[in-house]
Amino acid sequence: MSGEFFKNEEINSKIKEHLNLNFEGEKFAYFIINKANLNEISIINNNQEWFDLYIKQKHQVADPVVTKSLSRLGDFTWDQWDESIIFTA
Numbered sequence: 001m002s003g004e005f006f007k008n009e010e011i012n013s014k015i016k017e018h019l020n021l022n023f024e025g026e027k028f029a030y031f032i033i034n035k036a037n038l039n040e041i042s043i044i045n046n047n048q049e050w051f052d053l054y055i056k057q058k059h060q061v062a063d064p065v066v067t068k069s070l071s072r073l074g075d076f077t078w079d080q081w082d083e084s085i086i087f088t089a
Helices: 009-022 048-056 064-069
Strands: 029-034 037-045
Touching: 009 029, 009 037, 029 064, 037 048
Parallel strands: none
Antiparallel strands: 029 037
């Protein structure tokens, strides 16, 4: 995956605009991550301060949602996930 793919500000701003319009009042995070290198990550969200800290502390390496997502394609909502599935090895 090229760094240009997930760091394209024009595309990312359009995605964020769409999410803000369609999920007004909801907290969201849209991750774009290189499965081969978890340090290559971009997070489009509406809680920037928290996700800046998330990236700085490299939480994506241990985040159970990220690690489970590495074996699947597509999006999901929290309603689709059972905590027992997410938080088991």
